[in-house]
Amino acid sequence: MSRRAKGSNNGVGRPVTSIEVARLAGVSQSTVSRVFSANNLVADETSEKVVQAARTLRYKPNAIARSLITRRTDMIGIVMAEITSPFYPYVLEKFTQRLHELGKSVLLFTTGPGSDVDETLQDVLKYQVDGLIVANATLSSTLVSECGQRGTPLMLFNRYVRGAHASAVCCDNVAGGQLVAEMLSQAGHRQLAYIAGKHNTSTNVDRERGFSERLQELEYGPFLREQGEYTYQSGYEAAKRLLQRDDPPDGIFCANDIMALGALDAARDLRVKVPDELSVIGFDDIPAASWTAYSLTTVRQPVNTMIGMSTQLLLERIASPEIEPVVMFVPGKLVQRGSARVRTE
Amino acid sequence: MSRRAKGSNNGVGRPVTSIEVARLAGVSQSTVSRVFSANNLVADETSEKVVQAARTLRYKPNAIARSLITRRTDMIGIVMAEITSPFYPYVLEKFTQRLHELGKSVLLFTTGPGSDVDETLQDVLKYQVDGLIVANATLSSTLVSECGQRGTPLMLFNRYVRGAHASAVCCDNVAGGQLVAEMLSQAGHRQLAYIAGKHNTSTNVDRERGFSERLQELEYGPFLREQGEYTYQSGYEAAKRLLQRDDPPDGIFCANDIMALGALDAARDLRVKVPDELSVIGFDDIPAASWTAYSLTTVRQPVNTMIGMSTQLLLERIASPEIEPVVMFVPGKLVQRGSARVRTE
DNA sequence: TAATCTAGTGCAAACGTATTCTTAAAGGAT
DNA sequence: ATCCTTTAAGAATACGTTTGCACTAGATTA
Structure with a gap:
């Protein structure tokens, strides 16, 4: 019942194997393998025969089988x-x-x-x-x-x-946070705020730490803080909470860009003028940061x-x-x- | 040189195999396989032993080897x-x-x-x-x-x-384009335009076709056309070209949302009021479409x-x-x- | 001319699993 | 007690490669 060598297998059959190529090219399976693993210990003439046979059969080495033996x-x-x-x-x-x-x-x-x-x-x-x-x-x-x-x-x-x-x-998220702190303080903002990303992520922790420590070194007062979760919506809402306070901040550092976009849109909705009444800074430099509608100042990750x-x-x-x-x-x-x-x- | 059974292999060695699990559990490799392929022809007691052994050895079946034999x-x-x-x-x-x-x-x-x-x-x-x-x-x-x-x-x-x-x-991109055509015509726009995506993509062809054919059926005049390539930048530039014409359109259909955002920003830069002087419609309904800054009318893909x-x-x-x-x-x-x-x- | 080398090839053993076939043991029915 | 059925588990093979080893035949050397 094991007919094999006969019968053209051009239907919907299984993928072609190196054995079939070997048979057609009249060489051993090892040789076929050597041709396809760029093991150059094979004569040009033989190699050519194999390549031809492989082409007519549309042979492609089986990466799975290869992985098993090479352990890669x-x-x-x-x-x-x-x-x-x-x-x-x-x-x-x-x-x-x-x-x-x-x-x-x-x-x-x-x-x-x-x-x-x-x-x-x-x-x-x-x-x-x-x-x-x-x-x-x-x-x-x-x-x-x-x-x-x-x-x-x-x-x-x-x-x-x-x-x-x-x-x-x-x-270097710490250094990035420091950059923002320096810039915002130099520009003479009255009250700053931080919209955090997911807590217990190292990105959020480090960015906040750099920001916070540098502000302290510059003898800046305490800053407001709202929890976000790295999404547009959470940035929007956090910013709205901040801007509706009695003492709204005039500078907000967001743990990433997408929250900063949300913050900018919150300002837009509340008719807070950016950057005159409010500065917003993000982190990442995603494509949308450079779009006209936002023109977001941010820390670019390389x-x-x-x-x-x-x-x-x-x-x-x-x-x-x-x-x-x-x-x-x-x-x-x-x-x-x-x-x-x-x-x- | 083939030391094997001896020596705890807890270092950085290769992944554990079913054979080692079998040895520890005191069964054959076949049995281990049966346990992990949910082949239930194995006694509860034996199964338990195998699971224990596997756990202590941190055994995980090798998906590559499995694939080779199952052909999946x-x-x-x-x-x-x-x-x-x-x-x-x-x-x-x-x-x-x-x-x-x-x-x-x-x-x-x-x-x-x-x-x-x-x-x-x-x-x-x-x-x-x-x-x-x-x-x-x-x-x-x-x-x-x-x-x-x-x-x-x-x-x-x-x-x-x-x-x-x-x-x-x-x-159904054709139907989508028709929807847009109907809406823009009903709202009584004077001059329409289409910003195309990459040509020879079926999405672009179909959206344009639906738009164009429906406009014809509604006996609308010809519309302007600019070539884009599905990017923000290309949408921005195409829109600018359109809006700086002597006869600028007052309704633009963009082949996708991201180009529509570019178009909206072009309008923003040129101080063209949206939607009073210009309607912009996109396609896709990406997240940014719902952002305050854009509030883009669009065709949502399900x-x-x-x-x-x-x-x-x-x-x-x-x-x-x-x-x-x-x-x-x-x-x-x-x-x-x-x-x-x-x-x- | 004989001895040594080298390039090119085939043979066969892996790799780690699934699975077929076989065997062993244990009941159940007669 | 014998035979059949059922369940459980081992032995062995196959999947399609790579690769160490052995072998051949021509080329090189002494």
Whole structure:
């Protein structure tokens, strides 16, 4: 019942294997493999025959089978929460493009409000990814150690965990917060406020810390504070609460751009003039920040640099697992636009 | 040199295999496999032993090895161009979440301006994905037939190819364009204009066609036309060209929302009052459309429905390859906001 | 001319799992 | 007590590659 060599298999059959190519080219399966793994120990003439046979059969090596034996999948897992927050699509796109250039594929996992990061991670690891990039999501130390044990290099993007055996590339959020503090104080604002992002995220903690500490050093009075959660809506509402106070602030620092856009729209609705009566500063420099309607002054994260470093560090560690993880901080840059006044004099 | 059974392997060693679990639990590898593939032909007592052993060893089944033998990877390839265009991050997020709920993982491929879709697709297929979702990218008929031959179900999202052996779920873009035409004509606009998206994309062609044909049916005069490319910047510039004409339009239909936002900002810069002097209508209903600064009237794509249908159709076809592909059109809905005037009377 | 090398090829053993086939044991029915 | 059925678990094979090893034949050296 095992007819095989006969019968053209041009129907909807399974994908072509190297064995079939070998048969057609009149060589052994090993040789076919060598041709496709760029192992140059094969005569030009033979190679040509194989390539021809492969072409007529539309043969493509099976990456799964290859991974099993080479113990490399050439897949990188990317775990990301809230892709929809405007900063992250760009990050994701750049990562996939960069990785693709380097011959890696991306296994994507999103952790919505429903799903648990740890559980998700378990799924990623089943696929034996060569490395793991975690952006915009907090993961348990259990998982970090598990990655360590199975030797899967871990790269955190814009997050870091003290003492964890994981590399990380972050914008220097503390310094960024300081920049904002300096600028707002120099411009002589009367009363400042901070709209926070999700608490217990290192981005939020650091940005606030830089802002707060620098203000103290400059002997500025206390600032108001509202809790947000990194969304337009939460920024809008937080700003509205602030602006409707008896002593509304005249300068607001938002933990990210999207909340700053919300804040600007709150000001718009309340007929508060920006920047005359109110300065708003964000963080990230998302595309919408430069749009006419907002013209948002913000701290630009050097995304391309950060992504370049991340991938490089990760791939190095995949190639040489003995390399110790590294944590890097990249400085941000204040981008002046129209939403904040500058000097006052 | 093949020491193995000895020596605690708790260092940075390779991932644990079912064989090691079997050894610890005192059963055969087959049994371990049966426990983890939910093959219930195993006694409760034994099962318990295996689960215990697996837990202490932190065993996770190797999905790659499993795929090789089952001929299913449980991976779905998603190919997407321009993730950064604001409509698509949401699509991507929903797709990954939905697929993850159904036990599938997502292999993501982005096709930037540099990379070729066809070449990218080749890479995807190497990984033996169970199915393929292509959104926002045009692919050659060669590739379509290749998917057909190897039996990989193909699902187009918001694209369709005549006669191709591929399923597709699209917003009914023709009907959407008609809606806009009707609304703008009813509100009594004097001169209309269309800002096009990338030509040769079916979304652009269909939206324009619906708009144009309906206007003709309503015996409306010809409309102006500018070429855009689905970006904020291109929308901004196209609108500026239109508004600086001697006979500027008083109603602009943009092929997508992001261009409409650009158009609104162009109007803002040129001090053209919206909606009194100019109506702007978009397509998609991205989050920013509802922001105070824009309040964009637009055609909402029923994204959740579309994604639900897509995944369902795709998975059905994966389960039963003999099912013929289906093309579905889902109607959009006009969402009235502040950027376009309604009646005129 | 014989001995040594080298490039090119095939053979066969992995990789870690699912699964078919076989065997063993335990009941149940006669 | 014998035979059949059922349940449980092991042995062995297969999935499609890569790769170490062995082998051949021509080329190079002594």
